[in-house]
Amino acid sequence: MAEVPAECVIGVDLGGTKAVAAAVDRELAMRHRARREILRQDLPTLLATLTALVDEVREGVRGEVEGVGFGIPCLIDQDRHLAASSVHLPIEGLAFADVMAERLGIPAFMDNDGNLALLAEHHAGAARGEQNAVMITLGTGVAGGIVIAGELYRGAQGAGAELGHMIVDADGPECGPGCPSRGCLEALCSGSALARDALAFARNAPDSRLGQALAQGRDINGPLVTELAFDGDPDAATLLTRLGEWLGIGLANVANIFNPDVVVVGGGVMAAGELILGPARRVLADRALALPAAHLRVTPARFGADAGVLGAALFARERLRQRVRA
Amino acid sequence: MAEVPAECVIGVDLGGTKAVAAAVDRELAMRHRARREILRQDLPTLLATLTALVDEVREGVRGEVEGVGFGIPCLIDQDRHLAASSVHLPIEGLAFADVMAERLGIPAFMDNDGNLALLAEHHAGAARGEQNAVMITLGTGVAGGIVIAGELYRGAQGAGAELGHMIVDADGPECGPGCPSRGCLEALCSGSALARDALAFARNAPDSRLGQALAQGRDINGPLVTELAFDGDPDAATLLTRLGEWLGIGLANVANIFNPDVVVVGGGVMAAGELILGPARRVLADRALALPAAHLRVTPARFGADAGVLGAALFARERLRQRVRA
Numbered sequence A, B: 001m002a003e004v005p006a007e008c009v010i011g012v013d014l015g016g017t018k019a020v021a022a023a024v025d026r027e028l029a030m031r032h033r034a035r036r037e038i039l040r041q042d043l044p045t046l047l048a049t050l051t052a053l054v055d056e057v058r059e060g061v062r063g064e065v066e067g068v069g070f071g072i073p074c075l076i077d078q079d080r081h082l083a084a085s086s087v088h089l090p091i092e093g094l095a096f097a098d099v100m101a102e103r104l105g106i107p108a109f110m111d112n113d114g115n116l117a118l119l120a121e122h123h124a125g126a127a128r129g130e131q132n133a134v135m136i137t138l139g140t141g142v143a144g145g146i147v148i149a150g151e152l153y154r155g156a157q158g159a160g161a162e163l164g165h166m167i168v169d170a171d172g173p174e175c176g177p178g179c180p181s182r183g184c185l186e187a188l189c190s191g192s193a194l195a196r197d198a199l200a201f202a203r204n205a206p207d208s209r210l211g212q213a214l215a216q217g218r219d220i221n222g223p224l225v226t227e228l229a230f231d232g233d234p235d236a237a238t239l240l241t242r243l244g245e246w247l248g249i250g251l252a253n254v255a256n257i258f259n260p261d262v263v264v265v266g267g268g269v270m271a272a273g274e275l276i277l278g279p280a281r282r283v284l285a286d287r288a289l290a291l292p293a294a295h296l297r298v299t300p301a302r303f304g305a306d307a308g309v310l311g312a313a314l315f316a317r318e319r320l321r322q323r324v325r326a
Helices: A043-060 A097-103 A115-122 A192-202 A208-217 A222-230 A234-258 A268-272 A275-286 A290-295 A304-325 B041-061 B096-104 B113-124 B191-204 B209-214 B222-230 B234-258 B268-272 B274-287 B290-297 B304-325
Strands: A009-013 A019-022 A030-038 A063-072 A075-077 A083-086 A108-112 A133-138 A142-149 A262-264 A297-300 B008-014 B019-024 B030-037 B066-073 B075-077 B082-084 B108-112 B133-136 B142-150 B262-264 B298-301
Touching: A009 A043, A009 A115, A009 A304, A019 A043, A019 A268, A030 A043, A030 A275, A030 A304, A043 A063, A063 A115, A063 A304, A075 A108, A075 B290, A097 A108, A097 B066, A108 A304, A115 A262, A133 A234, A133 A268, A133 B304, A142 A268, A142 B234, A192 A208, A192 A222, A192 A234, A192 B222, A208 A234, A208 B066, A222 A268, A222 A275, A222 B268, A234 A275, A234 A290, A262 B262, A275 A297, A290 B019, A290 B075, A290 B268, A304 B113, B008 B041, B008 B113, B008 B304, B019 B304, B030 B041, B030 B304, B041 B066, B041 B096, B041 B133, B041 B191, B041 B234, B066 B096, B066 B113, B066 B304, B075 B108, B096 B108, B108 B113, B108 B304, B113 B133, B113 B142, B113 B262, B113 B304, B133 B234, B142 B262, B142 B268, B191 B209, B191 B234, B209 B222, B209 B234, B209 B304, B222 B268, B234 B262, B234 B274, B234 B290, B262 B274, B268 B274, B274 B298
Parallel strands: A009 A063, A063 A108, A133 A262, A262 A297, B008 B066, B066 B108, B133 B262, B262 B298
Antiparallel strands: A009 A019, A019 A030, A075 A083, A133 A142, B008 B019, B019 B030, B075 B082, B133 B142
């Protein structure tokens, strides 16, 4: 049976450590996937890696690709087409989408990864059809997305919705590179924060399972904590509970500020599921104003780790359609 | 010279301690003003006080009034026409606007006081013409307002924009009645918070000017602190600096979440002006992400204490126009 050309676009999700890409057809089916490690790559290496990644996916779908969207963990200055204040990638000040379009020979677009994850969830996932929706993505960092009146809200310059940099504990731990603050959600609820706290615990408690894992030379990171917690380790569970409680403070703020219909929680850290969302919902109920708290549905992302790729593809398709119209 | 009927509406601003009303004409001129104390009144007394207040203003403009708008320091459940979760007034669960319309015999409307203060500033004041604007009103409590794409944002049920209940210090001081949380902006930047901290200081430092004022039986409140600070008292100035620094944390969050063009700061506490805004701007610059912080203009309200009354009148006029259309 001959394959019909599917008018694919490619979505690319850049995280702090890896890039994932896929061709996505009009029915939102992902037709080819590929990934590359990008941790600590310098700019020339990163651009070469991403070019090779997109080319691999194009070949996988025999070149039938109309454009590519990039979701990047970065403030975007949409006025000037620049990646600004990137926390995890060496692309600060770069007209990233324009550079990639030039290299790839197809139209390329970029938006903040948190915005695009919510675009996917709002289009076809856990926030489908909602007028007022917020997404919090717990990955290496913490990304945010906001839908108001059914549309993504990006702020005056496209730099809004940085919910990960909402300060909830003014004297709390230092936030990540690129953020000058402390006690932001990202400093308390991210995979990096979980790894930091787990490592500190492991060093202080060498007889604990985390301490033993450290002594065995294992990498003390979020996935290990989640694995141990599901395996019944109370210390790992306590670390996840505490992370969930901080998320709950963030949810209380989101409820009071936005009175949204739904908050979608996604990202790799959400592999721990209800071990995080349970405490988060409890703190939300305890600390938000009663009316918006009762109205708010808190739900895991439908697309899990795929939300970024799907959202980036949807965004590219949206922008291509606007070009045709304009 | 005969006075032309001016198609006035009445705006009423309910604070925690007093209600102010005025008739407002189409040019936003306030044609008659009146006020009443409402502190700790029970519901029947409060409704009678407000009825007398509005009647006084109607008589002042010879009855030529099309409707009345109320700005109230309260979550509004716009779906059900109810005042919900009021922190400072005994109107929780009441169809407040409907009750007042019945008593007054003219159309009555209500919205959150923070929303309406921003409506006035956005229509003709410090946020005029901006697409993305936020207002923080520092009064007995802390109220908020949000303009997105040129329109007031109220959230799913009309309960959004409660920026005073954004938690910035998770283990901070208890918030006011009606809020179950602690370390909210209202618990740190309101007139009540300032009075609380000033009283604690006065008790601990009887030789200070605040301590002497306490010994003389003076009321230790926000206006006294501001007066002493302008008069050169370093302790009072320190209290205002600290309040301004907490406001700066709130502004950093607003910058990162909304990437707005302007934040307007109003309310009675802003009588201290740059004694508060100076430290607030410094903390904003230190703790927000660089791009939104550099874009953001922070400015005092134009209408000062009148913003609530003007906004309530504008809101009534807006709703009356919608009725005519419908």
